[in-house]
Amino acid sequence: METSSSHVQVKFFTKQDQYAVPDTPYSVPASVATADLSTLINGILRSSKSTGDEDEEQKIQFDFLIEGEFLRQSLEAFMDQKAISTETVVELEYLERHPAPKPEDSLLHDDWVSCLHGCGQTILSGCYDNTIKIWNTKGENLLTIPGHSAPVKCVAWFDRFEEDSLVSFVSGSHDQTLLLWQWDRNNNSVECVHTCRGHAGSVDCVAIDETKTRLCSGSWDRMLKIWSAIPSNEDEVEVGEKPSKKKKTDTSKIPTRVPLMTLSGHNEGISAAQWLSEQEVCTASWDHCIKIWDVEQGMEKSNLNGTKVFLDIDYSPHNKCVLAASSDRHIRLYDPRSTDGALVKCTFTSHTGWVSSVSWSPSNEHLFISGSYDSLVKMWDTRSPKAPLYDLSGHEDKVLAVDWSIPDLLLSGGADNSLKIFRHSDKSQIAVNDS
Numbered sequence: 001m002e003t004s005s006s007h008v009q010v011k012f013f014t015k016q017d018q019y020a021v022p023d024t025p026y027s028v029p030a031s032v033a034t035a036d037l038s039t040l041i042n043g044i045l046r047s048s049k050s051t052g053d054e055d056e057e058q059k060i061q062f063d064f065l066i067e068g069e070f071l072r073q074s075l076e077a078f079m080d081q082k083a084i085s086t087e088t089v090v091e092l093e094y095l096e097r098h099p100a101p102k103p104e105d106s107l108l109h110d111d112w113v114s115c116l117h118g119c120g121q122t123i124l125s126g127c128y129d130n131t132i133k134i135w136n137t138k139g140e141n142l143l144t145i146p147g148h149s150a151p152v153k154c155v156a157w158f159d160r161f162e163e164d165s166l167v168s169f170v171s172g173s174h175d176q177t178l179l180l181w182q183w184d185r186n187n188n189s190v191e192c193v194h195t196c197r198g199h200a201g202s203v204d205c206v207a208i209d210e211t212k213t214r215l216c217s218g219s220w221d222r223m224l225k226i227w228s229a230i231p232s233n234e235d236e237v238e239v240g241e242k243p244s245k246k247k248k249t250d251t252s253k254i255p256t257r258v259p260l261m262t263l264s265g266h267n268e269g270i271s272a273a274q275w276l277s278e279q280e281v282c283t284a285s286w287d288h289c290i291k292i293w294d295v296e297q298g299m300e301k302s303n304l305n306g307t308k309v310f311l312d313i314d315y316s317p318h319n320k321c322v323l324a325a326s327s328d329r330h331i332r333l334y335d336p337r338s339t340d341g342a343l344v345k346c347t348f349t350s351h352t353g354w355v356s357s358v359s360w361s362p363s364n365e366h367l368f369i370s371g372s373y374d375s376l377v378k379m380w381d382t383r384s385p386k387a388p389l390y391d392l393s394g395h396e397d398k399v400l401a402v403d404w405s406i407p408d409l410l411l412s413g414g415a416d417n418s419l420k421i422f423r424h425s426d427k428s429q430i431a432v433n434d435s
Contacts, residue, residue, distance in 0.1 A: 006030055008075060009089045012041065016095055019060070021045065025089050030076035037071075038062040041094060061097040066090065070384040098367070100390050101379060101410050101422035105139040112151075113413025117169075118406040119157040124169055125419050126152030132171050134183065134190075137409060139421070145181070145190055150174035154206045156215070157405075158229070170215060170229070172203030178217055178227065180257075196227050198259045201269065209275045214260070216281050216295070218270025224283055225259040226295055263293050265300045274315040274322070276336060282322055284310035290324060292336055304334065304343055312357045318365035319382075321345065325355035331370055333382060346385050350378060359404040364426065369410055371399030377412045377420070394420050 009025045021044045028040065042059050064071040071078055071092075079086060111128035118124075122142075123135040128151040134143040151174045158168040165186045172178045178196035183189075201220030208215045208229060215229045268286035276282050280301065281293045290304040290313065308328040315322050322334045331348040338345075353373030361367035366382045369392075377392040377399055397415035404410055410422040 008079070008086055010075075011089055011091050012044075012094055013091065014094050019045065019062075019094070019096065021048070028075070030079075030086065031074050033074050034062075034064055034071050037064050037075075037092070037094070062094045063097045065093040065095070065383060068383060070381065072384060072387055098379075098381070098389055098426055099424075101392055101424040103392075103394055103420070104409075104423045105421040106394065107135060107139055107141070107419040107421070109133065109413075109417045109419065111417060112400060112415045113417065113419050114151060114400050115154045116401045116403040116411045116413050116419065117156050118403055118409060118411055119159055120406070122157075123406075123411060123419070124155040124157060124171075125413060126155045126171060128152075130173070132181075135419070137406070137421070142188060143183070143190055147171070147179055147181075147192055148173035148175050148177070150202075153202060153204045154217075156206050156208055158208055158212050168229075168231075170206055170208070172206045172217055174202040176201060176203060176219070176221075178203055178206060178215075179254075180229070182231075192254050193231060194257045195254045196257045196259070198225055198262070199223065204269065204271055205273045207273050207275050207281075209278060211278065216273050216275065218273040218283055218285075220269035222264065222266045222269060222285075224263040224266075224270060224273060224281065224293060226261040226263075226281075227257060227259050261295065261298055263295070263298065263300070265291060265293075265303075271309075271311050272313040274313055276315055276322075282313060282315060282336065284313040284324060286310070290322070290334070302336075306332075311354060314358045314360050314368070316360040316365060316368075318360075323358040323360065323368055325358045325370060327354045329353065329355060329372075331355055331358060331380075346382060348380055348385055348388075350388050351376065353398065356398065356400055357402045359402045361404050361407070363407045367426075369402050369404050369412075371402040371412050371414075373398035375399060375414070375416075377402055377410065377422075379410070379424075392420075392422055 007027045008030050011025050012021050109127045115126040121137045125133045130148045132145040154172040156170050167183045169181050176199045179192050180194040182191050182193050199219040199221050203217050203219050205218040215227050217225050266285040266287050270283050270285050272284040274282045279296045284290050286309045288306045292302045294301045308326050310324050312325040324332045329351050332344050333346040334343050335345050351372040351374050355372045357371040359369050368380050370378050375395045378388040379390045380388045395414040395416050399412050399414045401413040412420045
């Protein structure tokens with residue numbers, strides 16, 4: 001390369017005001033990468049202060065964005081790939097690098113940990129030993145709950161932790177039922193208040209709508225069902241009236257609930273379901289399809305054909321996009337609102353086994369985690385599609401479930417009978433969200 005083109009003019013800007021530098025062009029070697037640019041920004045920040053040598057100890061690691069994508073190679077290679085002229089002034093946005101999540105705890109179970117959901121300072125886990133466990137975020141097992149007669153495949157809190165001493169949650173199982181529970185936090189006791197019957201196969205996924213009055217479930221029987229989540233409803237059928245000395249989790253004496261609606265259309269089992277709005281539910285299936293349903297009209301609204309089995313999906317209310325985990329080892333980002341036909345907005349490839357589970361950050365529109373049969377959990381930023389931010393190791397067998405419902409905790413469960421907790425602290429989170 002000629003000398004005249006071996007340098008590039010760049011302008012730096014940031015949404016994190018505490019790290020702002022003057023808005024003037026800088027000439028940098030075309031071969032620079034993230035580490036060199038981070039050193040440059042630190043040097044500019046130090047020279048703009050007069051606090052002495054103590055600033056030398058506070059080198060901050062930055063990431064850099066060009067046209068909305070993280071720089072993960074030399075500036076020159078990136079510009080070549082994107083066909084950006086070296087004659088232009090390149091605008092580089094920078095932000096403090098996300099710190100690596102730190103392993104915090106490993107909670108052992110008696111069998112595979114198949115599903116997780118965190119809320120507040122509490123974690124639900126479902127297990128292949130047919131039980132549900134309630135943990136606090138300190139790693140203490142508050143309750144172990146029998147009730148299902150087969151492996152528990154899905155769990156979900158109703159997110160009512162603010163004032164209520166009674167907290168509700170739901171569990172679905174290979175025994176073809178959903179159970180609605182109430183946990184009395186004051187007495188640390190639990191009661192099963194409803195049994196939802198109607199599926200003819202394993203209940204593999206459940207989701208609760210924004211109003212907390214309805215839930216949807218997907219099953220190996222290929223059906224999507226909508227249920228009332230209100231504590232008492234006329235759709236109940238009282239069964240098993242005779243007195244019994246068995247535990248309250250004996251489902252033979254619990255009021256039975258039947259579905260409000262059943263929707264058919266998938267050709268194989270439904271692996272995941274998410275509410276997109278009060279009217280729309282998105283489902284993923286082993287039939288290689290993702291469908292969006294209008295639950296007010298009771299009909300299929302749209303269908304997306306993939307090429308392999310879909311194992312999980314997650315929807316973010318922050319960016320209105322759906323993540324899909326597949327058996328082809330890829331994670332895909334879909335925009336269900338898209339009308340241009342190009343529904344796949346991005347593909348994330350790094351796992352070497354089936355991607356079993358995905359979960360968006362609850363407070364950052366760019367971040368998500370994934371779990372795979374390759375025993376790894378990965379943390380991603382949608383602006384870095386070619387590589388994850390971090391690999392989170394620790395599982396000794398395939399990862400079956402991940403959950404990021406608690407902002408500062410990443411949860412994963414696996415076939416090594418463990419629930420792993422990683423702590424994530426993101427100081428740049430609020431600033432990034434404001435973008």
